[in-house]
Amino acid sequence: MTQQAFQAHDHKSCIADGVAAAAQSCAARKLQLTKVRQRVLEILLSDHKAMGAYEILDVLRAEGLGSQPPVAYRALEFLTKHGFAHRIERLNAFIACSHLNDPHAPIFLICRSCNRVVEAESDPTKGEIGRAAQQSGFVIERAVREAEGLCPECADAA
Amino acid sequence: MTQQAFQAHDHKSCIADGVAAAAQSCAARKLQLTKVRQRVLEILLSDHKAMGAYEILDVLRAEGLGSQPPVAYRALEFLTKHGFAHRIERLNAFIACSHLNDPHAPIFLICRSCNRVVEAESDPTKGEIGRAAQQSGFVIERAVREAEGLCPECADAA
DNA sequence: TATTGATGTGTTATACTATACGGTATATCG
């Protein structure tokens, strides 16, 4: 785990750094980080919670950047496809990536009390899923690994 | 992995055994395996694919067992709550449990080509997710572990 | 320059997934 969003940290830098890293990555890969895409990334970076597509759309709409669902979904598709954001299946929601470096296979820890989400990372072909796949000759292309529970603070409070 | 649904097997017994085991388990736990609940379980057992709630509802409707979404969702809630079926988050769909014995933490291998799904099993507190949680003091209550890819047969075909 | 193709945006309409709520019936148990 390279980032501990359950703990206090310099959050402003999360946004600035995230956008800067994405911009650089897009430039290097000849991808277009357009206005809407960048704004959606900023919105996702603005906290460590997962946001629904319609929640994001509400923000875009208030800013005149688009009013219909496809606007949000298209931006989210771009961001997730290129690794700048991830989809949390359990929540039908999206979150900015916290490992904007290399291709990676995220694990998410979702606090059901404060709704914060932390992204960890580890090779899915290793571990239990990989072992199960190997036993049956299954070829993994994508792995969903999400844990739901209580973050340290909420666990203490309870 | 105690069952290899990617391979040929006596499928009729999947249904019969599954229903019998569920009936027995319900009796022991004083749960009501009502007509609709049992029928939904049979439908899920009838193949090793995940089925959407509305797909199940279509069958119920054709049989006069109910016509509105809540009918299917209520039965599915019962079945998943008591471990007779599982929800596949990645697919917004449901599948019969193949380990009708003890409480367990399933792993699913989803073939994107033939849509078959196999359930494996292993303790989620161990392995990568547990390690990530432990590092941050996160308390896991439920884990989603789903791999998408190609089953042996479809991988060979490709 | 004119054409073409690829990509992005905007909008309308619709499909798919899921639950809240109100009312009735049935089971269980003191």
Added chain:
DNA sequence: CGATATACCGTATAGTATAACACATCAATA
């Protein structure tokens, strides 16, 4: 029996996601 909980059904509505078509931009190229 009466009380409580559980299951049921249906209506209505909420929440999530995509198909399809029109228009704009830009880069490569005939």
